[in-house]
Amino acid sequence: MRTVLVNCRMVDGTGAAAISDAAVVVEDDRLAWCGPARDPGRPPAQAGDTVVDLGGLTVLPGxxxxxxxxxxxxxxxxxxxxxxxxxxxxxxxxxxxxxxxxxxxxxxxxxxxxxxxxxxxxxxxxxxxxxxxxxxxxxxxxxxxxxxxxxxxxxxxxxxxxxxxxxxxxxxxxxxxxxxxxxxxxxxxxxxxxxxxxxxxxxxxxxxxxxxxxxxxxxxxxxxxxxxxxxxxxxxxxxxxxxxxxxxxxxxxxxxxxxxxxxxxxxxxxxxxxxxxxxxxxxxxxxxxxxxxxxxxxxxxxxxxxxxxxxxxxxxxxxxxxxxxxxxxxxxxxxxxxxxxxxxxxxxxxxxxxGTDRITGTLEAGKQADLIAVAGRPDERIADLREVRLVMKAGAVYRSRVDGVPDPGLDRLGAAMAGGTFARLW
Ligand SMILES: [Zn+2]
Known part of the structure; x- marks a missing residue:
């Protein structure tokens, strides 16, 4: 199954500057491709692709x-x-x-x-x-x-x-x-x-x-x-x-x-x-x-x-x-x-x-699809990292506030999840 994230910025984690108009292709648990949306090397669309418009969010490694x-x-x-x-x-x-x-x-x-x-x-x-x-x-x-x-x-x-x-x-x-x-x-x-x-x-x-x-x-x-x-x-x-x-x-x-x-x-x-x-x-x-x-x-x-x-x-x-x-x-x-x-x-x-850098830690083709998407430009204003809208590990969505990506509801299990339940949960 392929999911193609489009209309997004991308920070790949290596320290390289953000790509302002990026595409990220997730195939099963892995990143099949990521880079500038207009890159000639971008794989062509396939029937059955799920295309997700991220509306300008910035995608980063988890x-x-x-x-x-x-x-x-x-x-x-x-x-x-x-x-x-x-x-x-x-x-x-x-x-x-x-x-x-x-x-x-x-x-x-x-x-x-x-x-x-x-x-x-x-x-x-x-x-x-x-x-x-x-x-x-x-x-x-x-x-x-x-x-x-x-x-x-x-x-x-x-x-x-x-x-x-x-x-x-x-x-x-x-x-x-x-x-x-x-x-x-x-x-x-x-x-x-x-x-x-x-x-x-x-x-x-x-x-x-x-x-x-x-x-x-x-x-x-x-x-x-x-x-x-x-x-x-x-x-x-x-x-x-x-x-x-x-x-x-x-x-x-x-x-x-x-x-x-x-x-x-x-x-x-x-x-x-x-x-x-x-x-x-x-x-x-x-x-x-x-x-x-x-x-x-x-x-x-x-x-x-x-x-x-x-x-x-x-x-x-x-x-x-x-x-x-x-x-x-x-x-x-x-x-x-x-x-x-x-x-x-x-x-x-x-x-x-x-010691997990061969499989995760950066957004590169072939690595596991461990990523987050945030509103804003955390590469310019670090506090924008606070605005997490999507969390994915190995291609599985853990949390979504993005249209077109169903939220699995994991944060509704047990006590209300408001970004941590530290003091109250024993
Ligand atoms: Zn310690």
């Missing part, structure tokens, strides 16, 4: 959110305790994955969940058992005993290279796509600073060796110039948060090709935290880190480090009049990225980080 905890619960408990059973958590995580895609986030990278619930959700969606976004995931986050996230059931404590090796192998055995570690303290755990180093070099090296031997990447929750520099030197592939680091370290990240997921929402959206009852100690830490976080990420952007889009918050959480994923893309324009570069961070760059 967005990524590459730092997600679908079991997120705020305020964070100060000690480890889980009110949920593993089965309930799977359902909660699935529900939130579905909300994410309805809000335009077609790919997720999950970086710390208990009981391998992330892997269960990935499998159920990947096998076509249930509709949902593409997922790559880490299983548990690996931490030192008493380290960052010890108050969360999604973190697994280990000590010494052997124990970290074993913990990493356990995640791989369960089917993890990457390994997540917490090299330093952070904001969501009491009695630690975001720049405290909590893992030794030997422990980091052990995890990197195990992951790389299996062809997987290592993502490290890291704050502080010394720790970020150590992570890069030890072969970590991606820095998560990067709360503070200097220009020389930014240059080393760029040179090493280390990815950076800034999660600016964590330090820039304090109203969100207040609304969700976050304790004073956590608010104070986020506030204290905010300016330096922004400055550090600005240094990284200026040095050409590859930035990606991740939020820690649920992708569909309402933040500042939009949803978390889109708010984070907007925040990237505050650290020096152009709107086109911010869109590339949320699409092509994030796909590269996830």
């Amino acid at each position: 967005l990524f959110n590459v730092h997600v905890h679908l079991g997120l619960r705020l305020p964070f408990p100060e000690r480890r305790a889980d009110p949920f059973t593993p089965g309930y958590r799977v359902m909660l995580n699935y529900r939130r994955a579905l909300e994410a895609i309805l809000a335009g986030t077609t790919s997720l990278r999950i970086v710390g969940e208990p009981y391998f619930t992330d892997i269960d959700v990935r499998e159920a969606i990947g096998r076509g058992l249930l509709p949902g976004p593409r997922i790559t995931c880490a299983g548990h986050a690996l931490i030192a005993t008493g380290g960052h996230g010890h108050n969360s059931v999604g973190c697994l404590e280990a000590d010494g290279p052997d124990a970290f090796r074993r913990a990493a192998r356990e995640q791989l055995r369960a089917g993890a796509d990457l390994i997540k570690i917490c090299l330093t303290g952070g904001i969501g755990t009491p009695r630690e600073s975001a720049t405290d180093k909590q893992m030794t070099d030997d422990e980091v090296r052990a995890v990197v060796e195990v992951a790389h031997s299996a062809g997987k990447r290592v993502a490290s929750h890291t704050g502080g110039d010394r720790a970020v520099g150590d992570a890069v030197r030890l072969g970590v592939d991606c820095i998560e948060h990067g709360y503070s680091f200097g220009d020389a370290t930014a240059a080393r990240m760029a040179e090493a090709g280390t990815f950076l997921v800034p999660t600016l929402c964590v330090t820039q959206e304090l109203d969100y935290m207040r609304r969700h009852g976050v304790q004073e100690w956590m608010l104070g830490k986020a506030k204290a880190a905010a300016a330096e976080h922004l400055a550090s990420i600005t240094r990284a952007a200026a040095r050409g480090v590859t930035l990606c889009v991740g939020t820690d918050l649920l992708p569909s959480d309402p933040v500042d009049g939009t949803v978390a994923t889109i708010r984070e893309v907007e925040l990237l324009t505050r650290v020096g990225l152009s709107p086109l570069e911010a869109i590339r961070a949320a699409t092509a760059s994030s796909a590269r980080l996830c």
Whole structure:
């Protein structure tokens, strides 16, 4: 079955300028062709084509959110305790994955969940058992005993290279796509600073060796110039948060090709935290880190480090009049990225980080038809990304406000979907 999207603009995700009059040909689950509507290479119309007039909307690749905890619960408990059973958590995580895609986030990278619930959700969606976004995931986050996230059931404590090796192998055995570690303290755990180093070099090296031997990447929750520099030197592939680091370290990240997921929402959206009852100690830490976080990420952007889009918050959480994923893309324009570069961070760059760039992340013939259409010109005014009118993954429509494209009504299931149901839905 072929659907031809016409009368639209197209931003392909590579950073290239928008095509002002584009056509996008979707055949079954794939993009059969896309480009300028008058391109001589455009395939001729066929009997049975469904032609959809998008009325000037801009088509982009589906967005990524590459730092997600679908079991997120705020305020964070100060000690480890889980009110949920593993089965309930799977359902909660699935529900939130579905909300994410309805809000335009077609790919997720999950970086710390208990009981391998992330892997269960990935499998159920990947096998076509249930509709949902593409997922790559880490299983548990690996931490030192008493380290960052010890108050969360999604973190697994280990000590010494052997124990970290074993913990990493356990995640791989369960089917993890990457390994997540917490090299330093952070904001969501009491009695630690975001720049405290909590893992030794030997422990980091052990995890990197195990992951790389299996062809997987290592993502490290890291704050502080010394720790970020150590992570890069030890072969970590991606820095998560990067709360503070200097220009020389930014240059080393760029040179090493280390990815950076800034999660600016964590330090820039304090109203969100207040609304969700976050304790004073956590608010104070986020506030204290905010300016330096922004400055550090600005240094990284200026040095050409590859930035990606991740939020820690649920992708569909309402933040500042939009949803978390889109708010984070907007925040990237505050650290020096152009709107086109911010869109590339949320699409092509994030796909590269996830290792799914051969099938998604840009609009190119042969890739999966993962796309959104928005009203306006987000490549010129990033806030136009808020106006999502169509969400498609692998050629299937998840949400439509476009004439001629029936809305499947997924957002009417269960509680009313208004771009996130975070606080109310347990
Ligand atoms: Zn996180």
